[in-house]
Amino acid sequence: MHTVWVRLNAVVFFGLTVLLCLSILAALSKIGHTRYHQPKIHKLALNQLRSIKNHGGVDRALLSFDLHADMTPAFHWNIKQIFVYVVASYKTDTNPNNKIVLWDRIIEATDPPSAKIIKEENVFVKYGLMDQGAELRGREVQLQLMWDHMPLTGTLYMGEQAKDTTSTFTLPHDYL
Amino acid sequence: MIKDMIDKQVIELKKLWANKRMLTFQLLNLAMIVFSALMIWKGLMFVTKVSVLLYWRFSRRIDCLFDDEMGWVDHNGRMSWRKYMLRCMLPLEDRLVSESPVVVVLSGSMEPAFQRGDILFLNNSVEKVDVGDVVVFKIKDRDIPIVHRILKVHQKPDGHVELLTKGDNNRVDDRGLYAPGQLWLEREDILGKAVGTLRYVGMVTIALNDYPVLKYVLVGMMGLFVLTSKEG
Amino acid sequence: MDYEGQKLSENLFYYIIVLFGSIGWIYGYFLEDFTYVFYSWSVGVAISLVLCVPDWPIYNKHPIKWLDAVPGRDGTKERETKKSK
Numbered sequence: 001m002h003t004v005w006v007r008l009n010a011v012v013f014f015g016l017t018v019l020l021c022l023s024i025l026a027a028l029s030k031i032g033h034t035r036y037h038q039p040k041i042h043k044l045a046l047n048q049l050r051s052i053k054n055h056g057g058v059d060r061a062l063l064s065f066d067l068h069a070d071m072t073p074a075f076h077w078n079i080k081q082i083f084v085y086v087v088a089s090y091k092t093d094t095n096p097n098n099k100i101v102l103w104d105r106i107i108e109a110t111d112p113p114s115a116k117i118i119k120e121e122n123v124f125v126k127y128g129l130m131d132q133g134a135e136l137r138g139r140e141v142q143l144q145l146m147w148d149h150m151p152l153t154g155t156l157y158m159g160e161q162a163k164d165t166t167s168t169f170t171l172p173h174d175y176l
Numbered sequence: 177m178i179k180d181m182i183d184k185q186v187i188e189l190k191k192l193w194a195n196k197r198m199l200t201f202q203l204l205n206l207a208m209i210v211f212s213a214l215m216i217w218k219g220l221m222f223v224t225k226v227s228v229l230l231y232w233r234f235s236r237r238i239d240c241l242f243d244d245e246m247g248w249v250d251h252n253g254r255m256s257w258r259k260y261m262l263r264c265m266l267p268l269e270d271r272l273v274s275e276s277p278v279v280v281v282l283s284g285s286m287e288p289a290f291q292r293g294d295i296l297f298l299n300n301s302v303e304k305v306d307v308g309d310v311v312v313f314k315i316k317d318r319d320i321p322i323v324h325r326i327l328k329v330h331q332k333p334d335g336h337v338e339l340l341t342k343g344d345n346n347r348v349d350d351r352g353l354y355a356p357g358q359l360w361l362e363r364e365d366i367l368g369k370a371v372g373t374l375r376y377v378g379m380v381t382i383a384l385n386d387y388p389v390l391k392y393v394l395v396g397m398m399g400l401f402v403l404t405s406k407e408g
Numbered sequence: 409m410d411y412e413g414q415k416l417s418e419n420l421f422y423y424i425i426v427l428f429g430s431i432g433w434i435y436g437y438f439l440e441d442f443t444y445v446f447y448s449w450s451v452g453v454a455i456s457l458v459l460c461v462p463d464w465p466i467y468n469k470h471p472i473k474w475l476d477a478v479p480g481r482d483g484t485k486e487r488e489t490k491k492s493k
Contacts, residue, residue, distance in 0.1 A: 022449065085308055094333075095331055097330075101307055106289070127349075154372060
């Protein structure tokens with residue numbers, strides 16, 4: 001502590017250590033938050049199938065859906081943002097499990113409260129429902145809402161719509 | 177006050193130069209600090225498997241630092257001791273790139289989830305990666321690891337998966353970033369899944385990254401300080 | 409800076425940073441916003457940098473008293489002893 005550099009070093013590193021501890025404390029203060037605060041998903045269902053076509057050997061379906069969900073309970077002071085996304089999952093003969101994100105949205109903690117409640121009809125997909133091959137026709141597709149909590153400090157954790165409330169639909173047997 | 181300090185340091189340096197025994201001692205002292213730092217660093221990596229990986233921007237900068245165009249060597253092909261010291265310290269970070277379970281985010285492609293300066297903790301022991309997971313992957317023959325989110329998962333009957341990723345802040349998926357002709361990522365390409373994050377604390381890294389001069393000043397100052405300081 | 413001053417300066421920045429940090433944390437906890445913690449912490453660190461890093465006169469109130477030079481020795485020896493303090 002006898003020179004300026006040593007003191008500068010000491011202050012900066014002590015400061016960073018304290019900041020680290022405060023961040024960790026903030027993360028610890030919200031353990032178990034999800035147990036009592038779950039987002040409410042009122043509706044996620046297919047609205048309209050726009051098209052299902054074959055592009056160069058690959059099937060692609062375009063559709064729109066309705067989404068009513070209140071994400072407010074997922075937020076707390078250690079959350080920086082929630083990444084909400086709609087997943088379509090289906091089975092084909094070549095791939096026993098396919099999961100594709102059709103739509104996503106980032107809700108930041110600083111967004112106004114109205115942005116944390118999603119109530120939208122006929123939302124067109126951001127990413128087409130695209131198969132690896134040409135096996136989409138006639139498949140049963142399940143839509144499920146999932147969200148990823150991105151904290152300021154601490155672990156990332158996922159949340160998902162309860163399996164028994166998800167909706168499914170069957171794609172037509174012919175291109176359209 | 178600063179002028180006083182500089183004068184003091186210059187006087188100390190002159191005295192040191194006159195006393196070769198003292199000079200050797202201080203140089204050894206400096207070497208000890210550098211090596212013990214290296215030792216702690218390597219030890220940390222080994223024991224906790226936690227160390228700092230500097231993400232793509234930084235690695236790119238290191239790559240160009242090692243180009244001779246950057247003036248590391250003079251026209252005689254020699255390197256000054258000061259540059260040598262800096263160069264000795266830089267590969268420390270460079271070599272960690274593929275092994276480290278900690279990443280400092282230096283690009284904005286995942287904003288606002290991860291801003292530049294955030295620290296990410298990776299876990300590569302997870303067997304399954306799923307859609308929506310944030311993963312760090314590396315393209316073959318390219319040194320630069322990328323932190324992005326999984327957009328598509330196709331699982332084969334034998335259990336192995338083909339993945340497509342996308343940065344939250346990017347408009348298109350990552351196919352353009354993959355190797356020519358590569359359409360899917362596989363589990364082996366993934367260095368780890370992001371399991372934890374730490375904001376604010378990593379900002380020092382960003383400061384050092386954005387103002388490289390600062391880094392040289394810091395390292396230089398440390399060297400000078402160690403050379404001229406006495407046991408106190 | 410003398411020994412007492414070093415002790416004072418070290419204690420001072422410990423308390424300042426911890427105090428500002430904790431106040432910010434509690435404030436932020438109840439307002440559900442972590443940025444308060446960061447700002448308050450920053451203020452604490454800034455104050456510490458100003459107060460504790462430079463060699464202010466307050467840290468030099470207890471100068472170290474050295475023994476008088478032993479009479480009868482020549483100048484070079486005296487310089488040597490000083491150097492190895």
